Amino acid sequence: MTRAGVAELSRTAGDDHERLARVWLGVRTEPGDLAVARLLVDVGAEEAVARLAAGRGPAQTVAPVRPDREPGTTAARVLESASRQGLRWVCPGDDEWPARLHDLSLVGDVARRGGTPAGLWARGPRAAAEKGRMAVAVVGARASTEYGNEVAGEIAAELAEAGVSVISGAAYGIDAAAHRGALAVRGPTAAVLACGVDVAYPRGHDAMLARIAEQGIILSEAPPGDHPTKVRFLARNRLIAALADAVVVVEAAWRSGALNTLLWAGELQRPACGVPGPVTSALSRGVHHVLREHRAELVTNAAEVIELIAPLGSAPLPGASGWNRGERRPLDGLDPMTVAVREALPVDGAAGVDLLAAEVGLNQTQALAVLGRLLALGLAERNGAGWRLPRRGGLSGGQVDRTLPT
Amino acid sequence: MTRAGVAELSRTAGDDHERLARVWLGVRTEPGDLAVARLLVDVGAEEAVARLAAGRGPAQTVAPVRPDREPGTTAARVLESASRQGLRWVCPGDDEWPARLHDLSLVGDVARRGGTPAGLWARGPRAAAEKGRMAVAVVGARASTEYGNEVAGEIAAELAEAGVSVISGAAYGIDAAAHRGALAVRGPTAAVLACGVDVAYPRGHDAMLARIAEQGIILSEAPPGDHPTKVRFLARNRLIAALADAVVVVEAAWRSGALNTLLWAGELQRPACGVPGPVTSALSRGVHHVLREHRAELVTNAAEVIELIAPLGSAPLPGASGWNRGERRPLDGLDPMTVAVREALPVDGAAGVDLLAAEVGLNQTQALAVLGRLLALGLAERNGAGWRLPRRGGLSGGQVDRTLPT
Numbered sequence: 163m164t165r166a167g168v169a170e171l172s173r174t175a176g177d178d179h180e181r182l183a184r185v186w187l188g189v190r191t192e193p194g195d196l197a198v199a200r201l202l203v204d205v206g207a208e209e210a211v212a213r214l215a216a217g218r219g220p221a222q223t224v225a226p227v228r229p230d231r232e233p234g235t236t237a238a239r240v241l242e243s244a245s246r247q248g249l250r251w252v253c254p255g256d257d258e259w260p261a262r263l264h265d266l267s268l269v270g271d272v273a274r275r276g277g278t279p280a281g282l283w284a285r286g287p288r289a290a291a292e293k294g295r296m297a298v299a300v301v302g303a304r305a306s307t308e309y310g311n312e313v314a315g316e317i318a319a320e321l322a323e324a325g326v327s328v329i330s331g332a333a334y335g336i337d338a339a340a341h342r343g344a345l346a347v348r349g350p351t352a353a354v355l356a357c358g359v360d361v362a363y364p365r366g367h368d369a370m371l372a373r374i375a376e377q378g379i380i381l382s383e384a385p386p387g388d389h390p391t392k393v394r395f396l397a398r399n400r401l402i403a404a405l406a407d408a409v410v411v412v413e414a415a416w417r418s419g420a421l422n423t424l425l426w427a428g429e430l431q432r433p434a435c436g437v438p439g440p441v442t443s444a445l446s447r448g449v450h451h452v453l454r455e456h457r458a459e460l461v462t463n464a465a466e467v468i469e470l471i472a473p474l475g476s477a478p479l480p481g482a483s484g485w486n487r488g489e490r491r492p493l494d495g496l497d498p499m500t501v502a503v504r505e506a507l508p509v510d511g512a513a514g515v516d517l518l519a520a521e522v523g524l525n526q527t528q529a530l531a532v533l534g535r536l537l538a539l540g541l542a543e544r545n546g547a548g549w550r551l552p553r554r555g556g557l558s559g560g561q562v563d564r565t566l567p568t
Numbered sequence: 569m570t571r572a573g574v575a576e577l578s579r580t581a582g583d584d585h586e587r588l589a590r591v592w593l594g595v596r597t598e599p600g601d602l603a604v605a606r607l608l609v610d611v612g613a614e615e616a617v618a619r620l621a622a623g624r625g626p627a628q629t630v631a632p633v634r635p636d637r638e639p640g641t642t643a644a645r646v647l648e649s650a651s652r653q654g655l656r657w658v659c660p661g662d663d664e665w666p667a668r669l670h671d672l673s674l675v676g677d678v679a680r681r682g683g684t685p686a687g688l689w690a691r692g693p694r695a696a697a698e699k700g701r702m703a704v705a706v707v708g709a710r711a712s713t714e715y716g717n718e719v720a721g722e723i724a725a726e727l728a729e730a731g732v733s734v735i736s737g738a739a740y741g742i743d744a745a746a747h748r749g750a751l752a753v754r755g756p757t758a759a760v761l762a763c764g765v766d767v768a769y770p771r772g773h774d775a776m777l778a779r780i781a782e783q784g785i786i787l788s789e790a791p792p793g794d795h796p797t798k799v800r801f802l803a804r805n806r807l808i809a810a811l812a813d814a815v816v817v818v819e820a821a822w823r824s825g826a827l828n829t830l831l832w833a834g835e836l837q838r839p840a841c842g843v844p845g846p847v848t849s850a851l852s853r854g855v856h857h858v859l860r861e862h863r864a865e866l867v868t869n870a871a872e873v874i875e876l877i878a879p880l881g882s883a884p885l886p887g888a889s890g891w892n893r894g895e896r897r898p899l900d901g902l903d904p905m906t907v908a909v910r911e912a913l914p915v916d917g918a919a920g921v922d923l924l925a926a927e928v929g930l931n932q933t934q935a936l937a938v939l940g941r942l943l944a945l946g947l948a949e950r951n952g953a954g955w956r957l958p959r960r961g962g963l964s965g966g967q968v969d970r971t972l973p974t
Contacts, residue, residue, distance in 0.1 A: 309846055309848065312848065313846075313847055313848065437847055438844030438845070438847065438852075438856065438859075438866070439844070439845070439846055439847070440715055440719075440845055440846055441719055441843055441844065441845070441868035441869065442715065442718065442719065446844075447868075450844065450866060450868050453844075453859075453866050454865070454866050454867075454868075454872070455953075459860070460844070460856060460859050460860050460866070461860075462847035462853075462856050462860075463847065466860070525862070
């Protein structure tokens, strides 16, 4: 951005340069463009816009970024137009912003797609309520079977009834069954789209999307009005995985986008789950494949999914509230495996989940569940991509930061 | 046994004391009686009979052992009567004896049942042929579904076609589907019963058992004429697991005898496999449970089972002897499909059987058979879970490691 450009942005945005710069990035760059995401992390939103709008951005962007002499005006115009439609921009600094999306900046990419989005467009009332709520992605084949739809709907309904938000992609098949399962019990559900949040895609889901926008929330990285492209679906899948505490695949053929979402879950150290089906069904082949490779846990119902993530979302365990008032020893009442994991945590630096899991003889999903419990109890702490003992040891009570990674 | 008893046994049996003593143990003690099995290991068959027949056996036998003043006569009489029916006694020292049953003496017990049997009663022509052959147990629920029967029959047929003996318990449901799958392709199958090998149990399987006795073999620890009891089914399950290289459970309700067989497989360090099904089916619940606990590998077809037991023919194939003496080019005389599979192998990394099969248009079982041939010829190599060209190209002869993966 030229100095004039920066000035223009400042003039337009008042104090909210950062926010407007992020809108511009969301509008003028391709969703999931890793080069843009890295630039954003490296130099901040305003400088990123300054460079990209002046044609001085990284060469490796997925699509060329058109220079823009008045980025502030561009961003303000889109924002205003979106606002008239009842759509809003959610980005870091906003209450609604799901901080767990930042995990995307810690992991790799898939075909140069990846990274934390500059922000998300949102439609619907739920975003604030979703924050801090447990969320599970339920995804799968478009050409699903009756069995798959039934199981996805059932699992989603049970999750929603338990207060867990059901995230999916609003596609035909399993996605729709999942959203509908949550809607049916008036539960929370979030649709993450590859098109603008105001675009009815697929067409046949116009009414369903309208209900989600009333009862839940629709989110997208793509600007309002934009249509989906094949690569945007892939970029979108990373958001579904990053927004969720766990990803459940219900049916997936041999090569399937749903498995791509599962891959992202693995990258992000979210539990990846697969629901088996008849081995005679082609629609279960992809799921069985990842189960066979131990890239996902076999689950058969919502309770088994919640078991994998509950410790991360729950308050200190019942009966455990006393410890931080000095009434009980912090390790009292912990099962031996939880104690073992805590003992494996380093005092300095960070140990990855894989390492900790190997040390105590758990698989990664199990280890993650135990770490979540320790985190909730203030007995473990995240450090970058890894885990360590809390700096204050978690023994001193009130000082312990019990914030969950989100 | 009193000294007189020993003398009597010797007189009756001539040089074959050991064999006759084992017959007596098989006739007069309860199948799977761990106290008897331990006594047999500790003091040998003749001394074991001497003690038990004299009422001086261990106190902890499952059922009291009736004293017998003429054990040799008793054993000889049963043996002769069995022989008149075309039944035979198979025990250590016999060509037919499946030595792998001795693994049972190395592992624990289930409700005091366990241990290597003194011998087995056999009916049918196959026993000698079975020796050294790969064998897979296919077991499951009696009250199976159409889905389970279909899958069990299909897997059994594919196993049998690949030359693998299909072992099961001749019960209604999955067991019967497995035997029938093998019989249908005129393949090898063995029924291991909880009753005498001459007893048609269940009644409805009279004809099927007759076919197995013609085409395969029927085995039992229980003496001819004996009827099954509940505990004998449990004792029998350990034999199914011990006779097999792997155990596959197709359908099993929450608590099920088939899972008991799987438990024995685990004890015996045989691969335990489970075939998933619809999560909506109660008949798949037990299988999903053991899969979730990682007590069994998820399998969806016969090829995946064969892959686990490292099947692939042990000796170089006929006609292959020349190449490693430098007389022939390695690819000479190979059929086009074998050449095609070899050409599909990567130089680096590894390609899975599924991928290779898809590339050349074979099913997985066929592709695995071809890969086994290439492996035996030193023209393919295993790499992790996949396959590749040998590092030395398989062209140099003597250096190539032709060891089969086990």
